[in-house]
Amino acid sequence: MLSPDHEILRGPFSLALEFEDTETPDNFKRFDSTLGDTVRTFAIFHTKFSEPGLVTSDHGFEVVPDAERILGGINMKGPQYAAVARHGSFVMWGFQGYANELTDTGRRLFLNSIAYAHSKRGTVVETLREWAPRDALAETLFVWRSFYEKPEELRESVVRTYPGEVIPDEVITDVEAARRWFDERRPYLRRADGAGYMAQYQLALDREVQALRIGNADPKLLDWILDHLNSEADRALAELLLARYVPDVAAADFPAWLRENRERLYFTETGGYVWRVSGTRAKSPVLSVVGVAQDDPVTVQAELRNGSLALVLSIRAPWHVYRPSDPEGRGVRIAAAEGSSFDLAGDLAIQSDTPGDELHGYCEVTIPLKRIAPGDAVAFDLTYVACDPRSCKPPRTLRIAR
Amino acid sequence: MLPSLFFVSLVAFADTTAEAERLPISVLYAGNEGTPYTASWQQLLEPRVKSLRVMSLSKIETKDLAGIDVLIVGGQVEDKNEKGELRLKSEKHRLSFDALQGFPTVLMGGQGGFVSDDWKLKTSWQHG
Numbered sequence: 001m002l003s004p005d006h007e008i009l010r011g012p013f014s015l016a017l018e019f020e021d022t023e024t025p026d027n028f029k030r031f032d033s034t035l036g037d038t039v040r041t042f043a044i045f046h047t048k049f050s051e052p053g054l055v056t057s058d059h060g061f062e063v064v065p066d067a068e069r070i071l072g073g074i075n076m077k078g079p080q081y082a083a084v085a086r087h088g089s090f091v092m093w094g095f096q097g098y099a100n101e102l103t104d105t106g107r108r109l110f111l112n113s114i115a116y117a118h119s120k121r122g123t124v125v126e127t128l129r130e131w132a133p134r135d136a137l138a139e140t141l142f143v144w145r146s147f148y149e150k151p152e153e154l155r156e157s158v159v160r161t162y163p164g165e166v167i168p169d170e171v172i173t174d175v176e177a178a179r180r181w182f183d184e185r186r187p188y189l190r191r192a193d194g195a196g197y198m199a200q201y202q203l204a205l206d207r208e209v210q211a212l213r214i215g216n217a218d219p220k221l222l223d224w225i226l227d228h229l230n231s232e233a234d235r236a237l238a239e240l241l242l243a244r245y246v247p248d249v250a251a252a253d254f255p256a257w258l259r260e261n262r263e264r265l266y267f268t269e270t271g272g273y274v275w276r277v278s279g280t281r282a283k284s285p286v287l288s289v290v291g292v293a294q295d296d297p298v299t300v301q302a303e304l305r306n307g308s309l310a311l312v313l314s315i316r317a318p319w320h321v322y323r324p325s326d327p328e329g330r331g332v333r334i335a336a337a338e339g340s341s342f343d344l345a346g347d348l349a350i351q352s353d354t355p356g357d358e359l360h361g362y363c364e365v366t367i368p369l370k371r372i373a374p375g376d377a378v379a380f381d382l383t384y385v386a387c388d389p390r391s392c393k394p395p396r397t398l399r400i401a402r
Numbered sequence: 403m404l405p406s407l408f409f410v411s412l413v414a415f416a417d418t419t420a421e422a423e424r425l426p427i428s429v430l431y432a433g434n435e436g437t438p439y440t441a442s443w444q445q446l447l448e449p450r451v452k453s454l455r456v457m458s459l460s461k462i463e464t465k466d467l468a469g470i471d472v473l474i475v476g477g478q479v480e481d482k483n484e485k486g487e488l489r490l491k492s493e494k495h496r497l498s499f500d501a502l503q504g505f506p507t508v509l510m511g512g513q514g515g516f517v518s519d520d521w522k523l524k525t526s527w528q529h530g
């Protein structure tokens with residue numbers, strides 16, 4: 001149990017926990033070689049359901065006290081992954097199965113989870129999970145390493161998370177060399193630039209803070225910025241670092257902001273590698289998509305990412321949509337709508353494995369934005385034509401908005 | 403006669419258990435409407451909460467939460483494609499994170515994970 005004294009185990013309904021010793025999964029031992037041959041468990045369901053349940057990574061979970069891991073569970077990931085957890089007023093119950101298969105303990109625990117969620121009314125989420133934490137790279141280097149049969153598989157995995165540098169051979173072949181390599185970079189890692197879907201899982205090295213030898217999560221970085229904002233020689237660098245790590249505060253306001261909030265500041269990796277004031281509500285980058293039909297062959301997810309509008313289109317086979325270059329004018333189009341504080345500032349970039357004018361399956365659409373009015377309002381119209389091999393549906397326009 | 407007496411005593415036992423486990427909470431369960439899976443959760447919850455409303459997740463709007471204490475999101479996530487291959491499916495929904503901030507919500511299993519993904523919560527499937 002991740003939190004054995006948690007109130008969810010105490011009430012309102014008492015639990016008669018009947019522990020059993022369950023063989024420790026091999027994957028748990030890859031995360032933690034000190035684990036014994038068995039772990040203590042209690043049953044939630046009488047039988048195992050065919051569908052997978054859900055556990056979520058512990059990385060960065062409890063850095064901000066808006067979230068807590070409560071219970072783990074036997075899973076295909078690691079021993080610290082949570083099956084029952086809370087983020088703000090959202091309680092995760094990761095177990096999957098029919099209710100009539102719950103054990104007495106499972107049923108009462110589920111009811112306690114509902115009561116616990118109820119007790120958290122008004123508790124807000126302060127940071128979201130938008131970006132990969134530094135430990136994602138560490139996990140690849142030191143845990144997943146043992147899952148790969150060939151060195152090249154490990155290299156590909158490392159490059160997927162950390163694409164901006166050539167990875168030395170010894171990092172791939174020698175775990176101690178990998179540890180030294182990672183430790184040298186760890187304090188200076190930040191989220192990668194770019195607006196593509198994979199950017200959220202990628203890290204980059206901040207060479208500016210590395211040159212200063214001050215980690216980006218070290219409060220000394222804020223003092224360095226404060227001290228150099230008015231320095232002839234370093235003003236540009238101080239402004240760059242301020243925009244990167246305290247993006248919501250203008251240079252002119254920074255001295256007063258730091259004086260006022262110093263004791264309440266925290267650094268969040270998953271929230272964007274930025275300094276924030278404790279107690280501030282998270283601002284979701286996710287945009288609503290209005291006009292969706294349940295049977296439409298195209299599913300659209302939209303968000304703001306690194307100054308761009310980023311869309312993911314999932315197109316159900318046998319349907320397809322068209323690239324903007326389609327000569328018959330059926331291509332995907334995006335236009336700013338009335339009331340938007342942002343306008344398009346470049347061309348659509350499309351990432352898809354499909355050659356030619358047709359887009360099948362999964363594709364990413366990104367387009368840079370520029371601010372044209374104060375405020376946070378976002379309003380764009382996405383138009384596409386979905387066709388199968390026999391016919392086309394009428395053009396559909398979805399409103400992307402905040 | 404014995405089997406029906408046994409049945410009556412089982413039902414009575416179940417009712418007693420449910421009564422002893424009653425929460426003074428109004429719940430909206432958002433699942434896959436009309437499926438045995440959702441029916442099983444409805445059956446569990448109905449006698450154990452102050453009031454229960456069951457809806458399809460895809461039909462819920464923020465206004466449906468008026469008078470509700472806790473929203474529960476659940477449902478099955480496995481489906482088969484045209485070729486009969488197993489795939490994961492997520493029910494489309496219209497709820498937004500900003501509207502639900504601070505609202506007591508239980509996110510169950512895979513469908514809860516998909517909603518967490520949509521809202522970038524730490525309880526997400528993508529980071530699981």
